[in-house]
Amino acid sequence: MNNSRFNQALATLSPNDAQALTNALGNQSFSGQIPASVIAPIQTQPEALPQWLNFAAKFAITPVSNFNVGALVIGHSGAAYIGANMEFAGQALSQSVHGEQSAINNAWLHGETGISQLFVNASPCGHCRQFIREIAQPHQLQVYVLGKDQIAFTKLLPDSFGPDDLGNEFALFEQPLQTFTGAIQSPLIDEIVKHANASYAPYTGYYHAIGLITSDERLFVGRYAENVAYNPSLPALQSALSQLRFSGYDITDIKRSILAHKTEQKINMAEHYLSLLKQLNSLNLDLVKLT
Numbered sequence: 506m507n508n509s510r511f512n513q514a515l516a517t518l519s520p521n522d523a524q525a526l527t528n529a530l531g532n533q534s535f536s537g538q539i540p541a542s543v544i545a546p547i548q549t550q551p552e553a554l555p556q557w558l559n560f561a562a563k564f565a566i567t568p569v570s571n572f573n574v575g576a577l578v579i580g581h582s583g584a585a586y587i588g589a590n591m592e593f594a595g596q597a598l599s600q601s602v603h604g605e606q607s608a609i610n611n612a613w614l615h616g617e618t619g620i621s622q623l624f625v626n627a628s629p630c631g632h633c634r635q636f637i638r639e640i641a642q643p644h645q646l647q648v649y650v651l652g653k654d655q656i657a658f659t660k661l662l663p664d665s666f667g668p669d670d671l672g673n674e675f676a677l678f679e680q681p682l683q684t685f686t687g688a689i690q691s692p693l694i695d696e697i698v699k700h701a702n703a704s705y706a707p708y709t710g711y712y713h714a715i716g717l718i719t720s721d722e723r724l725f726v727g728r729y730a731e732n733v734a735y736n737p738s739l740p741a742l743q744s745a746l747s748q749l750r751f752s753g754y755d756i757t758d759i760k761r762s763i764l765a766h767k768t769e770q771k772i773n774m775a776e777h778y779l780s781l782l783k784q785l786n787s788l789n790l791d792l793v794k795l796t
Contacts, residue, residue, distance in 0.1 A: 537751030541583030574604030713766035
């Protein structure tokens with residue numbers, strides 16, 4: 506694990522906020538979550554916003570665009586979750602993770618039941634607006650773009666196409682848990698399967714999660730988050746890679762990857778994931794079927 510990235514991000518904060526975050530973390534490593542006790546002042550002090558977006562943007566990887574996006578969402582618990590964009594040189598642009606996607610995924614993986622506010626240092630692109638549309642209760646979401654007045658999300662995406670247009674009554678953050686079991690069982694596999702059961706694939710049925718194991722035996726699991734418009738869906742691998750980075754690890758720290766997936770569905774992303782893993786770190790992908 507490399508703590509330098511977190512320390513560089515910490516340097517963008519005021520001394521008081523940096524100390525508050527450090528104290529709140531205690532002996533725990535940073536995972537992309539900012540406790541409610543630390544982030545609460547952002548609600549009443551708009552001038553504090555830019556530094557937190559700068560903090561988030563320090564986690565971006567942008568070898569293609571050189572444009573770092575910093576995002577922050579407030580979950581229903583009151584805690585905040587950072588997001589940053591991630592690009593992969595030599596790969597299709599569709600492999601990229603947008604900052605807003607990253608922040609929402611971060612909150613989702615930390616067990617939030619929804620988000621109430623989104624802060625970002627640039628106006629959300631159309632891709633992100635459609636991704637945001639998938640979350641539970643989007644009409645209650647307030648969006649704050651740096652340098653602009655707050656705006657209701659519904660004004661950013663009027664006359665929208667949403668989950669109910671394809672007969673899906675459960676949006677992201679409120680999806681029912683699946684009850685699959687892995688064809689192979691072990692504590693490691695069981696943890697990945699647990700996340701696969703919490704994944705969101707109402708349009709294809711391709712429920713799955715990916716576990717990335719680092720050289721020091723840390724496990725980072727990402728879940729698939731599907732979208733009613735299909736293309737803005739967040740792949741499980743990108744979900745895991747985003748969390749890996751927030752915790753101070755790099756792609757080169759991964760020694761093993763495992764995909765637990767429901768096969769024989771409308772789609773199968775195993776080869777898609779394997780292609781990126783091989784290019785990033787010459788990794789193979791172990792497969793576990795869900796039954």
